[in-house]
Amino acid sequence: MAQPLERQQAKPHLAEEWVGKVYTLLCIAFLILTIFSLVYFVASKGLSTFFVNGVNVIDLLTGLKWAPEGEPRLFGALPFIFGSFSTSLLAAAIAAPLGFCASVFMVEIAPKFGRQYLQPVIELLAGIPSVVYGFVGLSVIVPFFRDVFPGQGVGIAAGAVVLSIMILPTITTIATDALAALPKGLKEGSYALGATRWQTIYRIVLPTTLPALMTGIVLGIARAFGEALAVQMVIGNAPHIPRSLFESASTLTSAITLSMGNTAMGTVANNALWSLALILMLMTFVFVFIVRWLERRSKI
Amino acid sequence: MPAFYNMNCQEKNKELEGELYEMKKTVMMLMVLALTVVLAACGQNNNSGGASPSPESSAPASESPAAELSGSLLATGSSALLPLVEQASKKFMDIHKGVSIQVQAGGSGTGLTQVSEGQSDIGNSDVFAEEKLDAAKAAELVDHQVAVVGMAAVVNPNVSVDSLTKQQLVDIFTGKVTNWKDLGGEDQKIQIINRPSSSGTRATFETYALGQKSEDLQGSIQEDSSGTVRKLVGETPGAIGYLALSYLDESIKVLKYDGVEATVENVANGTYPVWAYEHMYTKGEPSELAKAFLDFMLTDEIQNNDVVELGYIPANKMEIKRDVNGTITK
């Protein structure tokens, strides 16, 4: 009969489509579920410091003394927020020019040589695990800083140097992609007008790709902001705002790693650490939003 | 409705899509329900061994007769106690082939939390439970003191001071004294290597060496792990920190406390006061398997060999006892 035959031919087609849609939809559902539960659980733990233990939000964000186990209990997280921002921003300040130079080298000055040698180097830097960076930082950078600069060797400077090497691949890769995506006509027009290569880079390439470069820098800052193990070994961990670049400081991540295992879940000391994690997570959202805003601007 | 083969392309598409949509809706609902059920089932599972149908479970009440022990135990908590418990567990498993003991680090706080919530059988802790948990939760736990750990103040080998009094230590750790020359040493700034305020090691040092809490001073360095503390003290000129006796080696210099040397004998006879018990807590009375293991920890085999080897002091060697409030009894 004609009708069942056509239907029969349609059925496997149907089944395949159905399988495909359901399978991929489930995967996406899992993804969405994951992020929402991540946010939910971290937030519920972090917020319990305020709702269950009665700590004031403003006190947490602006207070200068952190003593959750002292008498009286103090929950000032400003030293950590300050530490996180200063190490990340300083790391980006170091890594951005380096990354820019590397990407210009790879795209403009020596493309073949660059792609063959510098690119693998950058990828390798990205692949080295963070525990190794922390260990090398503690063994090499801290003693070096201690001998050369006045201070303890540990601190924001040491943290920023270690972080800058870690985020260099991020910034370089994005910068390289941005530079390579430039329409050739732009550069050729500039050369045709008699500009030197540096003039072209400085006056044409850089301004045009600036939004994309900013994206890379912001992503680098976000990565540095969230790095825990490597930073904790070289930053000193005193819960104070340091008076110099070479004095012991703390970041949000180092504070969490340092004390999470020592506190019992459910206690106010533990909840306070979760609040720090919540701040960390919220900053991640802010970074993502900044990146999106930059991307939208670059599309104009 | 016309027969399928009579419809044109557009209508056929619509029909198929309609069917697809219906099927999709049903399947989605079924999948969501299934997922919810699975999640609920997993949530119910409180078994510290895991969610799979493991033939060895750790249900406390259903152990086999004493002669043939089997089952599994999970001990978590203090990383200072980890080496001892790990080593003892290996020996225990050699004797009782059917037993599996997992030992995890995670910190005293984690250990106490997990044993209190029932996720582990034994909680290893450097401090009394009352110091970390709320009184109600701590009251549910039963303490087993398996060893004693002594602690000493250590300095960088370049520091010429050999002994510090209690008051001098207090002055250092509260920031009143900042240069070694005020204590009879060279003109060298004192670099404090402290522990985080949540650390049990620090709590012990503060209670028994200082007699009061130390400050989180500006410019002090805080590290949680003994290995890092030892490294920093050994490398930083003018550094002072404190370590368990098991971590002492040639890279650092050990200070005497009020003139008393930090040795096992001095801790045992009570002349050196800077020490703490190592606790293994169970929730309520231990199960048969846990009790067997805890008893094993206190046998001479472990106490006189592993405990000493690892740098602790046997619990039964102590000539004095001390309770959570610090009261000493002979």
Added chain:
Amino acid sequence: MSAKTANKIATSVIVAVSGLIVLVLAGLLGYILVRGLGHISFDFLTSAPETIRRGGGIGPQLFNSVFLLFLTMIITIPLGLGAGIYMSEYAPANKVTNGIRLIVEVLSSVPSIIVGLFGLLVLVNLFGFGFSLFAGALALTVFNLPLMVRITEQGLRSVPREQKEASLALGLSKWKTITSVMLPIAMPVILTGTILAAGRVFGEAAALLFTAGMSSPRLDFSDWNPFSPFSPLNPFRPAETLAVHIWKINSEGLAPDAKEIAAGASAVLVITVLAFNFAARWLGRYLYRRFTAIK
């Protein structure tokens, strides 16, 4: 300063900086390898760690790292592929899709320590999996998934439109087009990306500190029953990986040769990650040549 001089100066600065970066990497690798290679031996790679005596090894930790990577990948790859396919083929261009893209971006930026804490809270405590390979694998999945989605999307996008349209025109269902036509073409890109992601997973420690745990039980390598607590294949046992072990040895190492063990383990870890990188590049090049018949 004339434009030409400025150009020369700028060029030399850029070349110098690039050279500096290469030097830094060379120094880093050199430092790790020189300190650690000497300590590596077959014994080191297969024996269990010693707490206080000399001569400990990294055998179980190395196995754990590999096994954990394997478990993570068998969870992540199907999920990542599925989600990536949805995003590039099935998702309508509307606000919901934009929202999902935002979610993927956010997930990829979440610091690994937070993933680890989440794992501790939900997988270890709430679901009761305890410190286990399974909890670690799930935590790493959360960490790895956005990367896989991005890789899949990239790969599918690299497939020429004509191939896809030709397949659909021939009457193949969309799903069959994707699986039989597009995925094989996208395979080099996806595979390369997956191997690089695997390298990242291999070196991850922060997310595992609180989920897979910091110790490994005594393993009987002849026991292949995945349900036995002694078997290395049991996914519900705690499993300290190589990266976590390095962290632990550096922090709490009591053995007299702790420094050498840490150096040796770091060297092994770095060499493995290097191997992943090289394998990814080589495989990508090889598959590309095979599939596009460029010789």
